[in-house]
Amino acid sequence: MEIVNFGKHTGERWTRIPVSYLKWMINAEHSQMEKAQAEMDRRGTSVDPHGIGISGHALDRFSQRRLHVWEEHRQDGDGQDVKFEGIHAFLVRVSKEAMEKVEPRGDKFKYLGMKLVIDTSMAEPVLKSVV
Numbered sequence: 860m861e862i863v864n865f866g867k868h869t870g871e872r873w874t875r876i877p878v879s880y881l882k883w884m885i886n887a888e889h890s891q892m893e894k895a896q897a898e899m900d901r902r903g904t905s906v907d908p909h910g911i912g913i914s915g916h917a918l919d920r921f922s923q924r925r926l927h928v929w930e931e932h933r934q935d936g937d938g939q940d941v942k943f944e945g946i947h948a949f950l951v952r953v954s955k956e957a958m959e960k961v962e963p964r965g966d967k968f969k970y971l972g973m974k975l976v977i978d979t980s981m982a983e984p985v986l987k988s989v990v
Contacts, residue, residue: 865891873898879912882983911954911977912985913947921950921973921989928971954986
C-alpha cells in the first residue's frame with residue numbers, strides 16, 4: 860500500500876483519501892494528480908468539473924428533516940414528473956439550481972424552502988448541510 864507523504868492526509872493510504880480531496884488534486888493540477896487520478900480510476904469514480912459533492916451530513920440532515928421536499932419536487936432525468944430521481948441525484952440537481960438562481964448569504968443558499976450550506980471554496984462545490 861502506498862502512503863501519502865504530503866498535506867493534511869500525510870501518513871494515510873491512498874485508498875483512504877476522500878474522493879473530494881482526490882478531485883481537488885486533479886482539478887488543481889496538483890503535483891500528485893496522476894496518483895489521485897489512478898486512485899479515482901481504481902474506485903471507478905469520475906471527475907465532473909461541473910459536479911457538486913454531497914456530504915454524508917447533508918444527506919442525513921435532508922433525509923431526517925426535508926424528505927417531503929424531495930417527494931414534492933423529484934423528477935426523472937428529462938424533468939418529467941415521473942418521480943424516479945433518488946435523493947442524492949435530487950440534492951445534486953437542487954444544489955446546482957440554487958447556485959445558478961439564488962444570491963447566497965455567505966455559504967447559504969435559500970431554495971425550495973430550505974437553506975443549503977454549500978462550500979464553494981474548492982474546485983468542486985460541496986453541499987455541507989441542509990437546514
